[in-house]
Amino acid sequence: MLLFKSKNGKKEQSKPGKVSEGLWIKCPSCSEIIYKKELERNLEVCPKCNYHFRIEAEKRIKMIFDDGSFKELFNDIKPQDLLNFVDTKKYKERLKEDAEKTGLSDAVISGVGKILGIAAAVSVFDFNFMGGSMGRVAGEKIARTFRYAIENKLPVIIFTSSGGARMQEGIYSLMQMSKTVALVSEFNRTGMPYISVLTDPTTGGVSASFATIGDVIIAEPKALIGFAGPRVIEKTIHQSLPEGFQRSEYLLEHGMIDMIVERKNLREVLKKMLTLLINE
Amino acid sequence: MALQYLDFEKPIIELEQKIEELKTFNLGGFTDVEDEINNLEAKKEKLIKDIFKNINSWQITQLSRHPLRPYAMDYIETAAENFIELHGDRRFMDDKAVVGGFCFMNNERVLIIGHQKGRNTKDKMCRNFGMPHPEGYRKAQRLFKLADRYRIPIVTLIDTPGAYPGLGAEERGQSEAIAETIYELLNVNVPVISVIIGEGGSGGALAFGTGNRVLMMEYSVYSVISPEGCASILYKDTSKTEEAANSLKLTAKDLLNESKVIDGIIAEPLGGAHRDPKLAAENLKKAVLENIAELKKYKGEDLRNQRIEKFSKF
Ligand SMILES: [Zn+2]
Numbered sequence: 001m002l003l004f005k006s007k008n009g010k011k012e013q014s015k016p017g018k019v020s021e022g023l024w025i026k027c028p029s030c031s032e033i034i035y036k037k038e039l040e041r042n043l044e045v046c047p048k049c050n051y052h053f054r055i056e057a058e059k060r061i062k063m064i065f066d067d068g069s070f071k072e073l074f075n076d077i078k079p080q081d082l083l084n085f086v087d088t089k090k091y092k093e094r095l096k097e098d099a100e101k102t103g104l105s106d107a108v109i110s111g112v113g114k115i116l117g118i119a120a121a122v123s124v125f126d127f128n129f130m131g132g133s134m135g136r137v138a139g140e141k142i143a144r145t146f147r148y149a150i151e152n153k154l155p156v157i158i159f160t161s162s163g164g165a166r167m168q169e170g171i172y173s174l175m176q177m178s179k180t181v182a183l184v185s186e187f188n189r190t191g192m193p194y195i196s197v198l199t200d201p202t203t204g205g206v207s208a209s210f211a212t213i214g215d216v217i218i219a220e221p222k223a224l225i226g227f228a229g230p231r232v233i234e235k236t237i238h239q240s241l242p243e244g245f246q247r248s249e250y251l252l253e254h255g256m257i258d259m260i261v262e263r264k265n266l267r268e269v270l271k272k273m274l275t276l277l278i279n280e
Numbered sequence: 281m282a283l284q285y286l287d288f289e290k291p292i293i294e295l296e297q298k299i300e301e302l303k304t305f306n307l308g309g310f311t312d313v314e315d316e317i318n319n320l321e322a323k324k325e326k327l328i329k330d331i332f333k334n335i336n337s338w339q340i341t342q343l344s345r346h347p348l349r350p351y352a353m354d355y356i357e358t359a360a361e362n363f364i365e366l367h368g369d370r371r372f373m374d375d376k377a378v379v380g381g382f383c384f385m386n387n388e389r390v391l392i393i394g395h396q397k398g399r400n401t402k403d404k405m406c407r408n409f410g411m412p413h414p415e416g417y418r419k420a421q422r423l424f425k426l427a428d429r430y431r432i433p434i435v436t437l438i439d440t441p442g443a444y445p446g447l448g449a450e451e452r453g454q455s456e457a458i459a460e461t462i463y464e465l466l467n468v469n470v471p472v473i474s475v476i477i478g479e480g481g482s483g484g485a486l487a488f489g490t491g492n493r494v495l496m497m498e499y500s501v502y503s504v505i506s507p508e509g510c511a512s513i514l515y516k517d518t519s520k521t522e523e524a525a526n527s528l529k530l531t532a533k534d535l536l537n538e539s540k541v542i543d544g545i546i547a548e549p550l551g552g553a554h555r556d557p558k559l560a561a562e563n564l565k566k567a568v569l570e571n572i573a574e575l576k577k578y579k580g581e582d583l584r585n586q587r588i589e590k591f592s593k594f
Contacts, residue, residue: 191429215426216366255368255375255415272362276382279389279430 027051029222043263052220052263054200056102057109057126060159064267065122070113074144079106079137083170091168098129106137107162110145112154116271118278121149124159125206132162134206135169139176142210146183149192155274156187156194160211163229164204177209184210193277195270198225198248198257216273217257218266219248225257286342288331292551295324328551335499337534338525341507343499344478345441348554350561351410352379352394352437355477358561359568360385360392368419372452375416377408377440380423382432385565388572391427393420393488394437397478410479411444414457417487421464428468431580433572436465436488439478441506443487461487466587469580473571475546475564476500476532477553490591492583493571494541496532497560498548502541503530541594544571 024033029051039046043063044053055063061070085091099105107129112121123145125132134142142158149156165173187194196214198207200223208227219225226246234241244250251257261269285293299320306313335343343349356363356379363383368374380393395412398404427434443454465472465488474491480502489502496502505513507525512518535541546567549556575583 188429191431193430212370215429252367253374255373255419256370257368258366259364269364272364276362276364276384276389277426277430277432279432 045263050221050262052200052222054127054161056128057104057124057159060124061109061111061113061122063263064115064159064270065113066116070111072109072111073148074110074141075105077106077137077140079135081168082136082172083168085168085170087168094130094168102126102128104129106141107132107134108138108141110141112148112152115157115267115274118271118274119154120157120274121145121152121154122157122159125161127161127163127201130166132160132206133164133166133173134162134176135166135173136176138162138166139173139179142176142180143183146180146187146194150187150190153190153192155192155278157197157270158194158210158214159197159199160202160206161199162202162204162206164206164208174205177205180210181213184213188215191279193274195273197266197270199223201225203227203229212256215277216259218259218261218269219251219257220266221248221260221262223248225251284347286339286346288335288339288342289551292324292328292331295320295327299324325550332551336522336526337501337528337531338507338522340499340531341501341525343552344501346552346554349478350553350557351399352392352396352439352477354557355437355561355564356383356392356394358558359565360390363392366419366423369415370422371415371418373413373415375408375413375419376406377410377412377444378416378419380419382427385435385569388569389430389432390568390572391423391432391434392437393423393434394477395440395484395488397439408444410440411442412440412484412487413444413446413449414452414454417457417461420488421461424461424464424468428470431470433471433473433575434465434468434491435568436472436474436491438474438476438480438485438488438502439500440481440484441479442481443484458483458487462490465490466591467584469584471572471575471578471583472587473568473575475568476502476542477564480530481506490587492575492587492590493543495544495546495567495571496535496542497546497553497564498532499552500532501530502532502535503528 023036025036025039026033027046027049029046030049032046032048034046044055079095081091104126107126108123110123123142146156184194193215195216196211198211198219200220202211202225204227207225224246225248230241230246248260252260299317302313302317360383363381365379365381377396379396382391395410396407397410398407424434443458472491474489474494476496478500480500482504485502507521507528510524510528511520515524529538532545536545546563549559553560
């Protein structure tokens with residue numbers, strides 16, 4: 001299954017910080033009880049401890065793109081169960097359930113939009129759909145985002161939030177890694193920038209493919225970013241991991257990302273970045 | 281606390297203190313005191329000119345390491361707009377002895393890569409005294425490649441005592457890191473301007489030094505070894521540092537007129553860059569932009585070939 005699971009892990013992993021039902025919500029990081037409306041006004045960031053909640057792709061798009069500028073693309077691609085896969089549940093059922101739960105057909109929304117006036121091709125992962133896992137649909141949408149950008153001379157921005165490859169699609173999901181990297185390689189010949197924005201969590205087949213070969217890599221604060229999930233590592237080496245391991249701050253220090261940007265500054269930084277790097 | 285001035289600057293500092301005292305004393309604005317202040321200011325200017333007229337190689341070496349000398353980030357602050365620093369080699373760590381990022385200089389997009397020294401003790405440690413580890417060179421390589429792909433000119437600001445002689449640096453392939461950086465910078469298809477702003481210490485400096493144009497700030501130095509190192513290794517006598525500085529021919533004038541290793545000198549404010557860092561940065565910006573404008577007349581491939589030819593000749 002996914003390298004990242006949200007059940008029965010350590011404190012940090014056990015509460016993925018998804019906004020739950022009701023008017024109030026408890027911050028998984030500092031336990032503060034927050035009024036949901038206030039949380040929303042604060043871009044889903046805890047006003048007390050700055051914890052960045054995971055957010056739906058749709059909300060992300062609303063936060064980043066100029067009003068009315070976003071146009072969804074490739075939404076006709078739908079998942080298939082080529083392997084008739086069954087684990088504790090049928091893959092078909094999982095797809096159906098998560099489609100009902102999220103209103104999405106798979107874990108990625110792609111499109112084109114403007115950030116403070118600058119156009120970009122974009123894909124956004126939604127963790128609520130099967131842990132943001134990348135199967136053939138997600139892979140194809142990422143690939144088409146790059147292709148669209150090549151054809152239209154646009155920069156690319158991808159927001160990841162994913163446990164990795166979708167095990168239920170077997171080898172087909174693995175092949176999405178090479179497919180997306182192949183398209184990044186094609187895209188790089190255009191001289192346009194590709195900015196990768198890593199949000200909580202970005203692991204496995206997504207972190208080990210297109211997500212970590214962006215020209216510029218930005219992460220939200222304290223996002224979990226790594227290849228193997230922390231619980232898998234702990235089980236393998238029989239040791240508990242140091243505080244902050246695989247978090248954005250740890251990655252910055254270890255040279256793996258360019259910068260950590262708070263959600264409230266993301267729009268402005270992306271715009272500045274694109275202005276600098278797009279050389280007409 | 282370390283002294284914030286050099287031995288030969290002492291008479292200037294004393295005069296400055298006197299002027300300061302008079303100014304504090306003269307808050308009432310008495311004209312005769314005012315006259316005295318102006319008198320001393322004129323005297324100071326003449327004194328600086330006299331001292332700097334006969335400045336020797338060792339004194340220039342000391343100036344290049346002056347505790348108040350502007351560092352890469354100081355130049356960036358004045359000469360660049362919208363600088364966004366990028367971090368990391370994507371492999372092991374972010375080396376803080378090297379800074380890099382894209383920015384505008386007037387309307388020109390540039391990538392700036394520079395060695396960065398620290399100002400106070402803590403900062404100095406964090407920047408490792410401007411001595412890069414392999415990761416610093418690898419961060420630079422990564423950004424050189426991006427600039428090449430975006431067709432954005434590259435400006436390097438060189439200011440390092442040298443590469444870091446440490447265990448970890450060797451374990452992680454310091455030699456290869458420097459060699460590969462030289463290779464990458466020689467091969468990009470965009471204008472490259474290298475400016476030595478302080479210490480140009482051996483391989484650590486050369487890694488960023490293969491520009492189409494190599495410029496030096498007036499009181500910077502560029503050498504295969506420090507005068508101290510040379511005195512100790514070749515002269516076997518550490519008291520011979522001053523003599524070694526002379527023999528190494530490491531000043532901007534030596535390198536422009538004799539060995540022709542560099543292409544131009546950027547004037548520093550009277551008394552050295554630290555006396556007016558803003559003016560020093562303006563001078564640097566002007567020189568860099570002039571050179572970029574000239575180089576932009578050539579095709580990317582030609583710029584690459586020019587560099588290969590230039591550095592094949594030495
Ligand atoms: Zn909180």
